[in-house]
Amino acid sequence: MRTQRSTPTPRRGAATLQQVADAAGVSLATASRVLNGSTRTVNPELSEHVKEVAARLRYVSHGPAQALARATTSLVGLLVHDVNDPYFSAIAAGAMRVARERDLLVMVANTYRDPDLELDYITRLDAQRARAILVAGSPPVAAAPAAALRERLVDYVHGGGRVVSIGDQGPDIDAVLPENAAGGRAAALHLAGLGHREIGVVTGPAGLVTVADRLEGFTRGLLEAGGDIHTTALQGDFTRDGGYQATRRLLEKHPKVTAVFALSDLMAVGALAALREAGRRVPDDVSLIGFDDLAICADLTPALTTVRVDTEGMGEQAMRMVVAAGPEAEAGPDADADADAAAGTGAGDAAGDGVPADAAVTAEQRTTIQSPTELIVRGSTGPAVS
Amino acid sequence: MRTQRSTPTPRRGAATLQQVADAAGVSLATASRVLNGSTRTVNPELSEHVKEVAARLRYVSHGPAQALARATTSLVGLLVHDVNDPYFSAIAAGAMRVARERDLLVMVANTYRDPDLELDYITRLDAQRARAILVAGSPPVAAAPAAALRERLVDYVHGGGRVVSIGDQGPDIDAVLPENAAGGRAAALHLAGLGHREIGVVTGPAGLVTVADRLEGFTRGLLEAGGDIHTTALQGDFTRDGGYQATRRLLEKHPKVTAVFALSDLMAVGALAALREAGRRVPDDVSLIGFDDLAICADLTPALTTVRVDTEGMGEQAMRMVVAAGPEAEAGPDADADADAAAGTGAGDAAGDGVPADAAVTAEQRTTIQSPTELIVRGSTGPAVS
DNA sequence: CCGCGATTGGAAAGCGCTTTCCCGCTGTCT
DNA sequence: AGACAGCGGGAAAGCGCTTTCCAATCGCGG
Numbered sequence: 001m002r003t004q005r006s007t008p009t010p011r012r013g014a015a016t017l018q019q020v021a022d023a024a025g026v027s028l029a030t031a032s033r034v035l036n037g038s039t040r041t042v043n044p045e046l047s048e049h050v051k052e053v054a055a056r057l058r059y060v061s062h063g064p065a066q067a068l069a070r071a072t073t074s075l076v077g078l079l080v081h082d083v084n085d086p087y088f089s090a091i092a093a094g095a096m097r098v099a100r101e102r103d104l105l106v107m108v109a110n111t112y113r114d115p116d117l118e119l120d121y122i123t124r125l126d127a128q129r130a131r132a133i134l135v136a137g138s139p140p141v142a143a144a145p146a147a148a149l150r151e152r153l154v155d156y157v158h159g160g161g162r163v164v165s166i167g168d169q170g171p172d173i174d175a176v177l178p179e180n181a182a183g184g185r186a187a188a189l190h191l192a193g194l195g196h197r198e199i200g201v202v203t204g205p206a207g208l209v210t211v212a213d214r215l216e217g218f219t220r221g222l223l224e225a226g227g228d229i230h231t232t233a234l235q236g237d238f239t240r241d242g243g244y245q246a247t248r249r250l251l252e253k254h255p256k257v258t259a260v261f262a263l264s265d266l267m268a269v270g271a272l273a274a275l276r277e278a279g280r281r282v283p284d285d286v287s288l289i290g291f292d293d294l295a296i297c298a299d300l301t302p303a304l305t306t307v308r309v310d311t312e313g314m315g316e317q318a319m320r321m322v323v324a325a326g327p328e329a330e331a332g333p334d335a336d337a338d339a340d341a342a343a344g345t346g347a348g349d350a351a352g353d354g355v356p357a358d359a360a361v362t363a364e365q366r367t368t369i370q371s372p373t374e375l376i377v378r379g380s381t382g383p384a385v386s
Numbered sequence: 387m388r389t390q391r392s393t394p395t396p397r398r399g400a401a402t403l404q405q406v407a408d409a410a411g412v413s414l415a416t417a418s419r420v421l422n423g424s425t426r427t428v429n430p431e432l433s434e435h436v437k438e439v440a441a442r443l444r445y446v447s448h449g450p451a452q453a454l455a456r457a458t459t460s461l462v463g464l465l466v467h468d469v470n471d472p473y474f475s476a477i478a479a480g481a482m483r484v485a486r487e488r489d490l491l492v493m494v495a496n497t498y499r500d501p502d503l504e505l506d507y508i509t510r511l512d513a514q515r516a517r518a519i520l521v522a523g524s525p526p527v528a529a530a531p532a533a534a535l536r537e538r539l540v541d542y543v544h545g546g547g548r549v550v551s552i553g554d555q556g557p558d559i560d561a562v563l564p565e566n567a568a569g570g571r572a573a574a575l576h577l578a579g580l581g582h583r584e585i586g587v588v589t590g591p592a593g594l595v596t597v598a599d600r601l602e603g604f605t606r607g608l609l610e611a612g613g614d615i616h617t618t619a620l621q622g623d624f625t626r627d628g629g630y631q632a633t634r635r636l637l638e639k640h641p642k643v644t645a646v647f648a649l650s651d652l653m654a655v656g657a658l659a660a661l662r663e664a665g666r667r668v669p670d671d672v673s674l675i676g677f678d679d680l681a682i683c684a685d686l687t688p689a690l691t692t693v694r695v696d697t698e699g700m701g702e703q704a705m706r707m708v709v710a711a712g713p714e715a716e717a718g719p720d721a722d723a724d725a726d727a728a729a730g731t732g733a734g735d736a737a738g739d740g741v742p743a744d745a746a747v748t749a750e751q752r753t754t755i756q757s758p759t760e761l762i763v764r765g766s767t768g769p770a771v772s
Numbered sequence: 773c774c775g776c777g778a779t780t781g782g783a784a785a786g787c788g789c790t791t792t793c794c795c796g797c798t799g800t801c802t
Numbered sequence: 803a804g805a806c807a808g809c810g811g812g813a814a815a816g817c818g819c820t821t822t823c824c825a826a827t828c829g830c831g832g
Contacts, residue, residue, distance in 0.1 A: 014512075014545050016818060027782045032820060040821095043780070058541065063514040064459065065818035067450035068787045075493070075514070083469065084479035084698070093470035096496045100503075105510060107461070108494045110482045117486075124491060126400075128449040128461070155444065159400050240681070269685050276687075295626070299655050301662075301687035312470070402788060413812045418790060426791090429810065451788035454817045779828080790817085798809080 015057040024053040036061055067129060074104050076322060077125035077133040081113045085239075085266070086294045087311055091136045091166055094315025102323050104131070113137075115145030122152050132162035132322040136315075139169050141207035146170070164318045168209050176317045176369040180210055181217030183307035183373030187261055187289050188221025190305070190375055192229060195384035196259035196287060199231045200250045202271050203263045204238035211238070214263050214291060232257065236267065243267025247274035258286055258384040265290040265297055265306055272300065272380075283382035293376055302379030314371045321367065401443040410439040422447055453515060460490050462708060463511035463519040467499045471625075471652070472680045473697055477522045477552055480701025488709050490517070499523075501531030508538050518548035518708040522701075525555050527593035532556070550704045554595050562703045562755040566596060567603030569693035569759030573675050574607025576691070576761055577645050578615060581770035582673060585617045586636045586643040588653050590624035597624070600649050600677060618643065622653065629653025633660035644672060644770045651676040651683055651692055658686065658766075669768035679762055688765030700757045707753065 021031035026046065033040050034050040042050075067073040078095055080088040092108060099106045107130065109121040118140070125133055133156065139146040150170045153163050157172075165175045191199060201218070204211040215233075222229050234250040236242030243262050247270065250257065260275070262268035268290030272282060280286045282302055290297065293308035407417035412432065419426050420436040428436075453459040464481055466474040478494060485492045493516065495507040504526070511519055519542065525532040536556045539549050543558075551561045577585055587604070590597040601619075608615050620636040622628030629648050633656065636643065646661070648654035654676030658668060666672045668688055676683065679694035 018818075028819080029782055029784095029821080030780090033781090036819080038820085041780075046781090060509060060545075061513050062454075062818050064450040064453035065787090066820075068448075068454055068789090069818080069820040071787070071820095073450065082479065083482065084472070084475045086470070086472065086475075089470045089472075089475040092494070093468065093496060096469065096494065100496070103510075105493045105495070105514060107491045108478070108482065109491070110479060110486070123446060124489075126446050128491060159446075240685070269682070273685055296655070296682050299626070299659055300685070404788075414789080415791080415812060415814095416810085419811090422789080424790085427810075432811090448788050451817090452790075454819090455788080455790040457790095457817070773832100775832090776830090777828105779826100781824105781826080783822105783824080785820105785822080787820085788817105790815105792813105792815080794813085795811090796809105797811105798807105800807085801805090802803100 014062070015059045016062070017059070020050065020054045020057055020059045023057060024050045026050060035059070036066065073129050073131055075125075075128055075130045076104050076106050076319070077121070077128075077130040078106050078108045079111055079118060079121060079133065079135045079137075080108065081111055081137045083108060083110055086296070087264070087266070087292055088136055090294075090311035091315035091318075094312035094317075095134055095319040096315075098316050098319035098323070102319075104319075104323065113140075115140040115142070115149065118149055119152055122149075122156060126156050126159065126161065130161065132164070134315075134318050134322060135163065135165040135169060135173070136167065136318075138167050138208040138210045141205050162322045164321045166314050166318050168213075171366065174321060174367045176314050176321065176371055178210075178309045178314060178371045179373045180213035180309075181220070183291060183309070183375070184214040184217025184219075185221035185224070186217075186373070186375040187291070187307055188218045189225055190377065190381065191259050191261065191287065191289065192222060192225035192227060194259070194287065194381060197227065197229050197384065198254075198257045198259070199229060200247070200254060200257040200260045201231055201233040201263070202243050202246045202250065202260060202267050203233050203235050204242065204267065206235060208238065211263055218261060236270075238264060238267065240266045240270040243270030244274045245270070247271040248278070251275075251278050251280070259381070260286060260288050262288065262290045265292040265294045265304065268304055268306070269296075269300070272304075283380050285385070287381040287384070289381050297376075298378065300380075305378045305381040306376050308374045308376050310371050310373075317369055317371065321369070400448070401440075401445045402448070403445070406436065406440045406443055406445045409443060410436045412436060421445070422452065459515045459517055461511075461514055461516045462490050462492050462705070463507070463514075463516040464492050464494045465497055465504060465507060465519065465521045465523075466494065467497055467523045469494060469496055472682070473650070473652070473678055474522055476680075476697035477701035477704075480698035480703075481520055481705040482701075483698075484702050484705035484709070488705075490705075490709065499526070501526040501528070501535065504535055505538055508535075508542060512542050512545065512547065516547065518550070520701075520704050520708060521549065521551040521555055521559070522553065522704075524553050524594040524596045527591055548708045550707045552700050552704050554599075558752065560707060560753045562700050562707065562757055564596075564695045564700060564757045565759045566599035566695075567606070569677060569695065569761070570600040570603025570605075571607035571610070572603075572759070572761040573647055573677070573693055574604045575611055576763065576767065577647065577673065577675065578608060578611030578613060580645070580673065580767060582645040583613065583615050583770065584640075584643045584645070585615060586633070586640060586646045587617055587619040588629050588632045588636065588646060588648040588657050589619050589621050590628065590649050590653065592621060594624065597649055604647060622656075624650060624653065626652045626656040629656030630660045631656070633657040634664070637661075637664050637666070645767070646672060646674050648674065648676045651678040651680045651690065654690055654692065655682075655686070658690070668766050671771070673767040673770070675767050683762075684764065686766075691764045691767040692762050694760045694762045696757050696759075703755055703757065707755070 017031050018028055021028045031050055033042050034047045035054055083089050096106055111118045139149055154172050157163055163173055165173045168175055232254045234246040236246030260271055262271045275282055275286055282288050290304050290306040293306045297304040297306050403417050404414055407414045417436055419428050420433045421440055469475050482492055497504045525535055540558050543549055549559055551559050554561055618640045620632040622632030646657055648657045661668055661672055668674050676690050676692040679692045683690040683692050
């Protein structure tokens with residue numbers, strides 16, 4: 001019961017290449033060459049004719065079929081904890097800008113920080129044969145899920161995919177890394193410089209690499225600053241409400257703090273609310289400093305002093321890495337020569353007891369890019385008063 | 387290694403169903419039935435065995451191939467002006483939640499309000515055979531591009547796709563519509579009730595349906611409230627900076643305003659900055675009211691009075707509509723019996739002359755859902771002082 | 773004038789998977 | 803008992819497109 005090759009089936013909807021070819025009186029091969037790039041050349045007139053016919057028939061290429069035949073797609077996946085969090089939406093925006101330039105479509109997956117969901121999404125993206133996957137945000141806190149994630153990603157890479165993470169996912173995964181430690185250090189020096197000696201730290205879940213790094217830098221900065229500085233750390237969710245709650249507890253437990261360092265701006269927003277609620281004026285009674293420099297920071301009252309992270313830029317970088325690695329050959333080992341120039345952080349600091357090595361390229365030959373952070377002083381920090 | 391000589395091609399990367407079938411000693415058909423749902427049943431033991439083999443071989447189904455064979459995908463597109471705008475990221479988050487429930491992957495396209503980009507993205511999504519497309523945000527301001535967009539969408543629908551817009555895209559497109567007019571009216575009544583008689587309106591680009599609707603409701607509300615109220619409208623981009631600029635101009639041109647209505651919260655944030663800069667205290671000197679109820683509103687100083695729009699809910703609704711229409715019943719004209727049950731809107735409509743009919747289903751049989759808005763009174767509005 | 777490489781169009785072999793038939797078995801109904 | 807549904811498994815025909823090969827055709831030098 002098979003119809004001849006004239007017109008297979010007038011399926012509902014789009015015209016097929018075959019139909020275009022028939023209508024134009026050329027072969028399938030020629031139509032394909034005309035309509036979807038090819039190395040082969042086609043007679044200009046013929047080509048024009050085919051294009052006209054295609055337009056008339058409203059032909060739209062069939063992505064899945066192309067993907068099958070070409071063994072590659074133009075889809076990339078983006079894993080974020082929550083698109084609705086400005087930190088991640090900025091990354092997404094950056095990534096999408098580059099994707100657009102490269103004619104890629106990006107599938108965004110909201111993981112809600114659920115490790116199972118992350119794994120599941122990776123599989124789904126893999127199933128779609130996404131050309132690459134961008135992973136934004138810290139890995140799961142628990143060791144087991146984090147390892148599972150890494151393993152799954154490595155698998156995907158072995159399967160021919162590319163992965164770049166924004167934030168560290170471990171030694172196997174290429175990454176663009178915000179200089180969280182440097183930023184934390186800058187925050188510490190700023191606060192110490194203002195004379196604060198009783199500092200509250202509103203942190204996110206211990207175990208989040210982002211949290212650990214920022215904290216580590218902060219601690220180091222405090223040490224560097226010298227003086228007798230006392231800190232109290234309280235932990236909350238890495239959200240506005242987490243910051244609010246943690247700050248409330250902080251004030252209860254340790255009412256004498258003259259400064260609060262919130263490990264993210266979102267938390268700082270919550271902290272600000274808690275501070276205000278407790279009757280503390282910012283920055284007169286208590287200074288507040290955040291981290292990330294979300295767009296809203298400048299419009300808070302007082303404007304929030306914070307550490308700027310180039311979120312959008314990181315998204316762009318990550319997407320660029322992911323696509324650059326297409327036909328390109330491996331770059332030489334000198335490619336990272338620029339990284340260290342950035343900040344005078346701890347270039348030669350071998351002191352490290354707690355200091356994690358900040359090598360730009362590990363033995364495994366993974367590629368990483370540092371994204372600088374910068375202290376932005378606004379109105380929420382001021383001299384300490386006791 | 388584990389490669390059998392019987393397998394077609396040990397391609398780089400993933401195992402194919404064929405390889406799994408061979409390794410499990412069953413036919414391709416059986417493997418398919420086991421691993422990817424089917425109506426047909428398979429012997430439990432055999433099934434288990436195939437699954438084991440598949441797991442061992444790390445088989446991951448090939449989406450594009452499935453799409454080709456099944457003539458349908460599990461991809462849906464989401465068109466937004468800018469993911470980085472909290473209004474849209476909230477919609478995206480809502481849509482993704484539902485997508486996740488339905489095992490759909492969503493491809494997000496950032497259009498930057500560029501009509502050409504929108505068209506292009508629709509084509510690209512169509513090419514991927516996206517099962518549906520969600521369009522968020524007002525259509526282009528200019529008539530021609532707007533019409534082109536609509537036409538392209540209708541085309542896509544005729545090709546078998548589903549489209550739902552969030553915000554009105556014209557009479558051909560199913561939509562979930564925020565009750566912008568009602569919200570505008572509520573804002574007007576609130577302000578009028580507080581005694582304001584000189585009101586500044588900070589609007590977005592004339593022509594944006596969203597802007598027009600909110601404005602229309604506002605004007606109507608003012609009329610309803612009666613009294614001798616004077617308004618001055620200034621226009622800016624639909625962004626924070628647009629609000630800032632417009633407000634500056636407003637204050638220059640009309641310094642006596644005692645209240646400002648910003649047509650979006652983002653604009654209100656800018657307005658707040660401009661007001662503060664001009665030395666006006668909010669709400670003592672000037673009341674300020676926004677629209678949308680972004681998460682940040684409550685944390686501004688003063689907390690922003692605004693009209694709540696259930697952005698995330700709209701995203702969910704839209705995605706639900708898009709997938710609900712799955713079975714593709716088509717059926718006779720009786721199939722829609724359920725629709726009207728939703729709201730007691732205008733069962734016996736007929737009435738309207740000037741009033742835009744808010745029928746749930748137009749003659750064209752498109753489906754729309756209203757998403758209610760709600761006035762949220764916070765600290766940025768207060769009694770008028772003269 | 774003929775042979776030869778260069779072009780350019782077409783036929784056809786897949787890409788990996790779904791699904792329709794078809795076939796051999798059992799179990800059941802007369 | 804014989805016929806017949808019902809069930810579980812396999813062979814094979816595509817889905818729409820890319821990409822080898824092949825086969826003409828054309829231009830030219832010998």
